Amino acid sequence: MNVTIVGRNVELTEAMKDHISKVVSEVEKYNLGILHSIVTIEKDKRDFFTVEIIMNIPDKGTAVVHYKDKDMYAALDKAKDKLEKLLRRYHDKITDYRKKDRIEELIVEDEQDEIVEMPLDIEKPLTIDEAKEEFKNSGLYFMVFKDTEGEKRVIYRRKDGKLGLY
Template identity: 45%
Template sequence: MNISIVGRHFELTDAIKQHIESAIDGLKKYNLDIISTRVVIDADERNGKKGYSVEFVINMANKNTVVIRQKDKDVYAAVDLAIDRAHKVLRRHHDKVTEHKSVRPDELAAAHEAEIAAALADDTDEIVPTELELYKPLEIEEALNLLKSSPDKQFIVFNDMDGKMRVLYRRNDGRFGLY
């Protein structure tokens, strides 16, 4: 990571530079591939009052640039407040990246194929296709007699005389239902 510290209208001391560098090193914990950080400290004097303005510009790979500006009467306080805000922004961005993963379509297709392969490998629930006997339309009474005559069948799918597909099924109470 490139670090650039600039003082405008202000003489930077080694203690201030060291304080800023140690604060910037704390930003590495978010693993966001920070390319460069530029810190500009500007001394202002308005109406006889001294103040300091600190600006952090953080450039990240493949992401937007984060710019944080902070003003205070004390230069160390301004740096600390700006670093706290930088930590907050980078933590939110890190949480967003780690928790809200976007999936590319090819990765989604590969995951779907893996699920299908796992389902096929699992032999607990197996679906066996069967052909329906829909060759001729049946009366509802005929379908009822067929269902009563075969105790192993739970339902019959058939076409009625009007051409509608119907389902006749056994209910738990021993009666029959029709869809």
């Protein structure tokens, strides 16, 4: 990851640059593939330090964080906390989405494996009353039968508990 450190109206010492590099490297733990980071520290007329951290993240765009404080190190640490919160939310969103897709794939695979073939015994024609009695005694969800006219019919249990007939 490329890190650019910019100081406006403030001279950056090696200790400051090391601290900034340490802060930026701490957010790499989220494995977001950060391409480039720009850290800008600006001192205004009233001796306030404004820290701005900009990070370019693939598939996300740009993450920008600002913080203003009298102490430069405190402003940098608070900006780091805000950035970590932002990146953690994005990381959690990505990982939760991926887990959800994996679970859905597993459910679909399980459903495909559970298809069981059953023998279909519809050779003997039945009247609707005979089919109704046989269906009630069988405990099935539906039953296919051949009626007395030779047509294939389906009897099933509806959601309201009554029987339906096709």
